[in-house]
Amino acid sequence: MAGGALPAAAQSRAETLRYVTGATINTLDTTMPGATREAFGLSMNVYDRLFSFGRKKVGENWAFDPDTIRGELAKSYSISPDSKVITITLRPDATWHDGTPVTAEDVKWSLDRHVTAKSLAAPQFTTGSLTKADQFKIVDPQTVTVTLDKPDRLALANLCVCYAIMINSKLAKKHATADDPWAMEWMKTNTAASGAYIVDSHKPGESTVLRRNEKWIGGAGGALPFFKRIIIQTVPEPATRANLIERGDADLAIDLAASDLPTIEKSAKSKVVSIPQTNGFTHISMNTQMAPFDNLKVRQAVAMALPYEDMFKAAIFSRGTKLYNATWSTVPPDASFPQAIPNKTDLAKAKALLAEAGHPNGFSTTFAFTAGQTATAEPMAALVKESLGKIGIQVEIQKKPDAEFNTLESEKKMPLFTDGATAWLPYTYYFFYLYFTRDQRWNFASFKSKKMEDLTLDARYQTDKAKYEEDCKQMIELFNAETPLIMLWQPNHDAVMAKSVDGYTYQFYRQADFRDLKRV
Amino acid sequence: MLTGILRRVGRRLLASIPALFGVVVVTFVLMRVLPGDPAVFFSSGPSAGKEEIEELRRSMGLDRPIPVQLVRYLGEVATGNLGRSMTTGQPVISDMTRRLPASLELTCTALFIALMFSIPLGVAAALRPGTAIDHVVRMLCTLGVCVPTFVSGLLLIYAFYYLLGWAPDPTGRIDIFASAPPDITGFFLIDFALKGDWEGWMAAFSQLLLPACTMALFVLAPLARMTRASMLAVLGSDFIRTAHAMGLSRLRIIVAYALRNALLPVLTITGIVFSTMLGANVLVEKVFSWPGVASYALDALLASDYAPVQAFVLLMAMIFVMVNVTIDVLYGIADPRVSVA
Numbered sequence: 112m113a114g115g116a117l118p119a120a121a122q123s124r125a126e127t128l129r130y131v132t133g134a135t136i137n138t139l140d141t142t143m144p145g146a147t148r149e150a151f152g153l154s155m156n157v158y159d160r161l162f163s164f165g166r167k168k169v170g171e172n173w174a175f176d177p178d179t180i181r182g183e184l185a186k187s188y189s190i191s192p193d194s195k196v197i198t199i200t201l202r203p204d205a206t207w208h209d210g211t212p213v214t215a216e217d218v219k220w221s222l223d224r225h226v227t228a229k230s231l232a233a234p235q236f237t238t239g240s241l242t243k244a245d246q247f248k249i250v251d252p253q254t255v256t257v258t259l260d261k262p263d264r265l266a267l268a269n270l271c272v273c274y275a276i277m278i279n280s281k282l283a284k285k286h287a288t289a290d291d292p293w294a295m296e297w298m299k300t301n302t303a304a305s306g307a308y309i310v311d312s313h314k315p316g317e318s319t320v321l322r323r324n325e326k327w328i329g330g331a332g333g334a335l336p337f338f339k340r341i342i343i344q345t346v347p348e349p350a351t352r353a354n355l356i357e358r359g360d361a362d363l364a365i366d367l368a369a370s371d372l373p374t375i376e377k378s379a380k381s382k383v384v385s386i387p388q389t390n391g392f393t394h395i396s397m398n399t400q401m402a403p404f405d406n407l408k409v410r411q412a413v414a415m416a417l418p419y420e421d422m423f424k425a426a427i428f429s430r431g432t433k434l435y436n437a438t439w440s441t442v443p444p445d446a447s448f449p450q451a452i453p454n455k456t457d458l459a460k461a462k463a464l465l466a467e468a469g470h471p472n473g474f475s476t477t478f479a480f481t482a483g484q485t486a487t488a489e490p491m492a493a494l495v496k497e498s499l500g501k502i503g504i505q506v507e508i509q510k511k512p513d514a515e516f517n518t519l520e521s522e523k524k525m526p527l528f529t530d531g532a533t534a535w536l537p538y539t540y541y542f543f544y545l546y547f548t549r550d551q552r553w554n555f556a557s558f559k560s561k562k563m564e565d566l567t568l569d570a571r572y573q574t575d576k577a578k579y580e581e582d583c584k585q586m587i588e589l590f591n592a593e594t595p596l597i598m599l600w601q602p603n604h605d606a607v608m609a610k611s612v613d614g615y616t617y618q619f620y621r622q623a624d625f626r627d628l629k630r631v
Numbered sequence: 632m633l634t635g636i637l638r639r640v641g642r643r644l645l646a647s648i649p650a651l652f653g654v655v656v657v658t659f660v661l662m663r664v665l666p667g668d669p670a671v672f673f674s675s676g677p678s679a680g681k682e683e684i685e686e687l688r689r690s691m692g693l694d695r696p697i698p699v700q701l702v703r704y705l706g707e708v709a710t711g712n713l714g715r716s717m718t719t720g721q722p723v724i725s726d727m728t729r730r731l732p733a734s735l736e737l738t739c740t741a742l743f744i745a746l747m748f749s750i751p752l753g754v755a756a757a758l759r760p761g762t763a764i765d766h767v768v769r770m771l772c773t774l775g776v777c778v779p780t781f782v783s784g785l786l787l788i789y790a791f792y793y794l795l796g797w798a799p800d801p802t803g804r805i806d807i808f809a810s811a812p813p814d815i816t817g818f819f820l821i822d823f824a825l826k827g828d829w830e831g832w833m834a835a836f837s838q839l840l841l842p843a844c845t846m847a848l849f850v851l852a853p854l855a856r857m858t859r860a861s862m863l864a865v866l867g868s869d870f871i872r873t874a875h876a877m878g879l880s881r882l883r884i885i886v887a888y889a890l891r892n893a894l895l896p897v898l899t900i901t902g903i904v905f906s907t908m909l910g911a912n913v914l915v916e917k918v919f920s921w922p923g924v925a926s927y928a929l930d931a932l933l934a935s936d937y938a939p940v941q942a943f944v945l946l947m948a949m950i951f952v953m954v955n956v957t958i959d960v961l962y963g964i965a966d967p968r969v970s971v972a
Contacts, residue, residue, distance in 0.1 A: 129807065131802070135719055137716075137717065137719050137720035138720040144674050144683060144686070144687040145673030145720075175661075191796055229686050231674070234682070234683055299720055300720070315720055315725075316718075316719050316922060316930075317806060342807055342919075344803070347917045348789075348918045349918055351788065351801055351920065352787075354793050354800075355800055358792070358793060358796075358800070360800045436708070512933060513672065513933055513934065514666075514668065514671070514672040514935035514937075515667035516932065517667075517668075517671050518666065518668040519669045519674045551681065554683075578826055
């Protein structure tokens with residue numbers, strides 16, 4: 112894709128969306144290990160999946176809705192009474208970008224690739240019990256069935272996520288080799304897609320230009336997206352991105368510094384859309400396998416010593432939803448998660464708990480965060496240090512480069528640290544399965560509990576809704592009793608855009624979905 | 632004379648090979664000693680577990696012992712393969728060929744602007760030492776050096792783009808809605824000129840002006856100060872007094888006799904400044920979204936992405952060698968007495 116010359120004059124500025132971002136799209140194949148979040152966002156716009164989450168109003172704004180699932184490349188689906196067979200009917204008039212029709216063979220090949228190839232799709236698909244190629248069968252050119260060993264509640268939802276792209280198998284196979292039967296190398300820099308936008312030019316680290324696929328039929332109600340052309344431009348400096356939006360030269364940015372937002376809210380040409388990240392949480396984790404945090408009383412003492420309100424204001428300027436100060440004590444009011452946990456600041460009680468745990472004079476520890484989150488984590492760290500100091504815990508603050516932090520986190524070597532997390536599939540069971548079971552990277556606190564393992568296992572295959580909710584409530588109760596990590600808040604997702612841009616939707620992968628946007 | 636220069640250049644280039652080899656090895660080892668595991672960093676997807684991390688490590692060749700990796704890497708470098716960047720997903724060599732002209736164009740323009748101002752300023756200060764002119768020059772230089780480039784860059788953007796609206800938006804080498812020139816040399820100003828597209832040339836030039844000025848401001852001080860010092864020394868020497876005594880015109884004395892002799896140390900400094908600028912303009916590149924090599928290497932370094940960092944250091948070492956050789960040759964032209972053994 113040389114040159115990158117744009118047919119500039121031909122299309123009007125109003126039909127073009129200029130999106131500025133600090134990050135880089137490093138692959139056109141989102142399933143490639145190492146794919147960035149920007150790459151996820153691109154693939155949602157360029158590729159179709161079989162299904163898509165719906166969207167719902169949250170206050171004034173839109174957010175994705177994991178409880179409604181609609182067909183994207185699929186026209187319809189049905190689930191057998193025992194919940195083990197999903198029969199998927201494809202849209203008969205769907206075509207790939209090269210004009211050839213979408214067939215069941217393509218869908219089967221794509222699904223086979225996701226469970227067979229060494230990509231990021233395979234481990235994700237196991238969370239929906241999609242593990243072997245022989246689970247996918249072609250019934251006729253328009254129909255595919257997915258057969259499950261057990262009625263996994265996340266099978267369908269997994270077909271909506273960023274990895275579940277549907278690939279033009281005839282095109283991809285032309286570029287497959289004996290060493291690379293799934294054309295993974297070719298797909299890093301080329302697309303074989305059917306989605307709403309077609310990649311016009313791609314210069315990683317500079318810009319990527321998309322044009323609308325005029326034959327796209329995967330939209331809700333079959334509607335085409337409003338924008339004919341999308342320019343995704345990498346602008347590393349947040350202040351410059353803010354300037355561009357304020358001047359009206361760029362249309363959309365989602366990763367500005369929180370301190371720039373108040374100015375933009377007052378500006379004449381731009382607006383801020385703030386939506387709670389309903390599938391995420393910011394936390395302070397304690398390593399439950401490492402002294403002194405292997406002691407429940409120490410963890411509880413820390414949870415009572417944190418200055419929640421001050422942190423909420425200093426770190427994210429109160430732009431978010433609190434996950435502390437809940438009024439319940441042991442049994443949660445409902446089965447939703449993340450929900451507020453009854454943690455409150457109480458230094459006297461914290462000191463007493465610390466004494467009971469055998470540390471009347473406190474101890475020394477470190478508090479780590481990643482350099483990438485300096486803006487929010489640095490003020491938070493200062494408050495944590497001050498407050499824990501009051502109960503005798505001496506804290507040394509450690510700011511680590513991103514790669515080093517990730518390595519330490521993965522190797523479970525940090526006693527106390529803060530990080531954020533978002534789950535693509537925001538179902539209560541999935542949160543606990545992902546973040547509080549098994550010896551794996553996302554188990555931040557290295558939490559080990561037989562009861563939690565049993566509860567998540569039961570919930571996963573539970574077809575009785577009431578029993579599932581009971582399981583979920585018990586997980587939350589257990590989490591609150593054991594305090595492996597301390598929930599702080601759900602930060603808002605702040606999208607900054609020109610006043611004329613409308614329809615922005617918060618998506619589970621925290622990127623802009625250009626298909627929803629329009630200019631009014 | 633020409634064969635003498637060529638022989639000298641050849642000798643210098645040969646002598647630099649061990650140094651380059653050392654640079655490659657040291658960078659290679661240094662990157663692996665730094666904390667931070669690229670396999671973990673890049674398999675940060677929501678479902679990446681231990682197996683995926685191991686698989687990625689294997690595919691990056693990081694599962695082998697470091698000496699084996701080093702030998703393999705040296706073999707690849709010798710055949711011109713610098714590896715693949717995980718940050719951009721492209722082969723490092725193609726990233727570099729696209730980005731190096733951007734950095735060079737910016738650095739050369741900045742250096743040109745800096746020389747345009749610093750030499751007259753330095754000369755003016757030297758002619759009237761201790762006067763108001765001298766103090767103004769000193770103050771300008773101090774300011775230029777004190778203000779970090781990202782501050783002066785952001786200030787210039789704020790003033791000329793945000794408030795006044797004179798400058799185009801500070802994002803890259805050309806307006807995102809305009810078309811780029813045909814890819815001939817990679818230098819936009821040259822490519823536009825070759826094509827005869829003067830409107831495009833102006834567009835590229837106006838994008839370039841602000842970042843180049845930011846950088847020029849920063850290197851104004853060493854150049855102007857060096858010009859001043861060396862000019863003072865020359866002006867006090869015997870042959871200038873003789874020239875005055877012979878009744879030569881003042882302009883002729885200053886330009887033809889004094890300045891030519893005073894430029895030798897300035898030339899040396901210019902070489903050093905140029906190499907430093909190329910590597911150290913990372914902040915300017917970041918602030919102006921300039922797609923250059925320095926910001927590319929910094930992104931890679933933060934992500935523990937080995938291949939681009941190693942390639943960047945190697946490239947810088949090579950440029951440093953080239954610049955030194957060029958300066959040597961220029962030195963010989965400016966002062967025929969100089970001959971490097």
